[in-house]
Amino acid sequence: xxxxxxxxxxxxxxxxxxxxxxxxxxxxxxxxxxxxxxxxxxxxxxxxxxxxxxxxxxxxxxxxxxxxxxxxxxxxxxxxxxxxxxxxxxxxxxxxxxxxxxxxxxxxxxxxxxxxxxxxxxxxxxxxxxxxxxxxxxxxxx
Amino acid sequence: xxxxxxxxxxxxxxxxxxxxxxxxxxxxxxxxxxxxxxxxxxxxxxxxxxxxxxxxxxxxxxxxxxxxxxxxxxxxxxxxxxxxxxxxxxxx
Numbered sequence: 001x002x003x004x005x006x007x008x009x010x011x012x013x014x015x016x017x018x019x020x021x022x023x024x025x026x027x028x029x030x031x032x033x034x035x036x037x038x039x040x041x042x043x044x045x046x047x048x049x050x051x052x053x054x055x056x057x058x059x060x061x062x063x064x065x066x067x068x069x070x071x072x073x074x075x076x077x078x079x080x081x082x083x084x085x086x087x088x089x090x091x092x093x094x095x096x097x098x099x100x101x102x103x104x105x106x107x108x109x110x111x112x113x114x115x116x117x118x119x120x121x122x123x124x125x126x127x128x129x130x131x132x133x134x135x136x137x138x139x140x141x142x
Numbered sequence: 143x144x145x146x147x148x149x150x151x152x153x154x155x156x157x158x159x160x161x162x163x164x165x166x167x168x169x170x171x172x173x174x175x176x177x178x179x180x181x182x183x184x185x186x187x188x189x190x191x192x193x194x195x196x197x198x199x200x201x202x203x204x205x206x207x208x209x210x211x212x213x214x215x216x217x218x219x220x221x222x223x224x225x226x227x228x229x230x231x232x233x234x
Contacts, residue, residue: 050159095208114208116161116229 002079003047012076014056015045018063020072029075029086038070039105039138042087045076046098051118055099058118058126065131067138069103103133110137155179161209163201163232165224170197171216172209172229183223188216205233 016022020043023029033040043059046052063072075084077098088094091102097115104110111133118126157175164171164183169192173185189209191200204210209229 048159093207095210097208100208112206116205116209119160120228120230 008047008076008079011045011047011052011056015043015059015074018060020074022074022076023087024080024083026082026086029083032071032073033087033090036104036106039103040071040073041069042102042104043072043074044084044098044100045074047078048099051115052099054121054123054126055118057123058130061123061127062130062134065134067134069134069138103137105137157226157228161229162226163229164218164226166218166222167224168192170200171218172204173216178220178226181220183218183220183226185216186214187211188213201233205229
């Protein structure tokens with residue numbers, strides 16, 4: 001059962017105000033993930049307070065880093081069901097979990113952070129992991 | 143850092159909401175811990191593996207690719223649980 005949209009909206013905005021493009025339909029997902037350019041970070045947003053409450057600020061901190069993916073998008077698990085299923089189809093070797101994050105290039109998953117790697121970790125630690133993989137795989141921002 | 147407020151469940155088990163590995167003599171379970179007390183352990187979104195010989199492979203694969211959900215909820219007698227540890231700590 002989906003949560004009340006009014007409850008979820010601040011969680012969406014916590015991500016979109018970072019400049020992250022939220023994908024809410026299959027067509028929007030295909031337009032980005034089906035035609036990848038450079039590195040793409042897919043953030044699977046979630047209501048789950050235990051993990052998502054740390055994942056979102058971690059994402060915010062990581063996106064302030066000098067090196068970031070070419071494109072950053074989000075889908076919202078449990079809310080935009082079709083869009084999330086479509087996004088997961090692009091990294092379907094990984095089991096569904098939310099929140100989670102997939103860094104991709106040319107359709108290949110370069111790094112995946114599962115929910116179990118977010119649970120119990122501080123935003124700072126999660127952000128450090130993200131920034132390390134950005135440094136490893138992404139171009140320096142112009 | 144600002145974030146949408148979250149009120150932790152102080153009345154729950156310390157691993158509440160955490161993906162844990164529960165070892166039992168016959169089977170290893172991986173799932174999100176809901177509750178655990180002196181009587182029972184309740185896991186949600188659970189995967190499991192029966193072959194002790196390939197247990198480590200199963201856990202390594204689960205750590206990398208995620209929990210393959212085989213059932214929604216598992217309730218175990220606490221006495222049958224040899225250990226309960228976060229997946230992230232079992233496979234670093």
